[in-house]
Amino acid sequence: MKTRRIGKTGLDVTEISYGAAPLGGLYRACPREQAMETLQAAWDSGIRYFDVAPWYGLGLAERRVGDFLRDQPDRSYVLSTKVGRLLRPVPTGTVPDYSYVNPLSFDADYDYSYDGIMRSVEFSYARLGLNRIDILYVHDIGVYTHGAAKNAVYQKQLLDSGVKALEELKSSGAISAFGLGVNEVPVCLEVMRHADLDCILLAGRYTLLDRSAVAELLPLCRQKGTSLIIGGVFNSGILATGPVPGSHFDYMPASEDVLAKVGAMEAIAKRHGAPLAAAAMQFPLRDPIVASVLIGTAKPSSLTRNMETVEPPLPDSIYGEFEPYTLVAPPLGADAVRV
Secondary structure, three states, X not given: OOEEEOOOOOOEEEOEEEEOHHHHOEOOOOOHHHHHHHHHHHHHOOOOEEEOOOOOXXXXXXXXXXXXXXXXXXXXXXXXXXXXEEEEEOOOOOOOOOOEXXXXXXXXXXXXXXXXXXXXXXXXXXXXXXXXXXXXXXXXXXXXHHXXXXXXXXXXXXXXXHHHHHHXXXXXXXXXXXXXXEOXXXXXXXXXXXXXXXXXXXXXXXXXXXXXXXXXXXXXXHHHOOEEEEEOOOOOOHHHHOOOOOOEEOOEEOOHHHHHHHHHHHHHHHHOOOOHHHHHHHOHHHOOOEXXXXXXXXXXXXXXXXXXXXXXXXXOHHHHHHHHHOEOOOOEOOOOOEO
């Protein structure tokens, strides 16, 4: 599989990468054997960039990814994990419902400070059982997750001392790159005013349907040499399934307007003899600022099906036809609600 460079670093990642949230039991249980089979399917498909986080299954996904990668040749893969949440043990059966099924018995506390980030990295080494992490993302900073009031506190932590921790880890060689792992554009623009980021893992905001990143973030990334890794290319599934009953967009039931837009997009794809999912998978990589497209699944069959949409490449002319049906996510209110 082809690779692309992360920002101004010497780190190259495969154009398609694997996101391990489903291995932590996101929305449905993922038995260990199934998790290992899915990781093997990703490896067999040529994927060599794997992304995980302490949040995924409250440590479960990191354990599983580490167990798999430990058997692979050294320096044969790129691994990213995240900082911003510290896990602490809780009594069995008292884990809050964070949409993970059968997670480990931990809860999470937010901490974006220097000490919090350094502790998070040490804890991740232990859960992974690996001695190397290539990329660190600051996870879920922003109004989208915290609301305006709490985010002001957390963002101050990050800018006052957290960024220093990331810079020290990079300058020491402990990591090769750092950035943000978020679901919104405004926090990227704000943090980039104060810190030089190598990369941003952006979920759902630069897709065939949602172009929220186009107006300001993409030009700023080009200016600063910051790579994008694009997650959520199916926008919570609707660009994979089409506008079927029960379709979701942005983690919520799709509105009539979104259903109509996706229906029109699906018709365009059909006229060109291609599945809508293929256009969704291939769209972000048309821009050189995008280093990788991240796919996440807990089923080997789903991973294989997604990989089949990467080739053959669709003609460039098709993408202009989708433009009238794209959208920009409305702004977030103070309580992290779209308005």
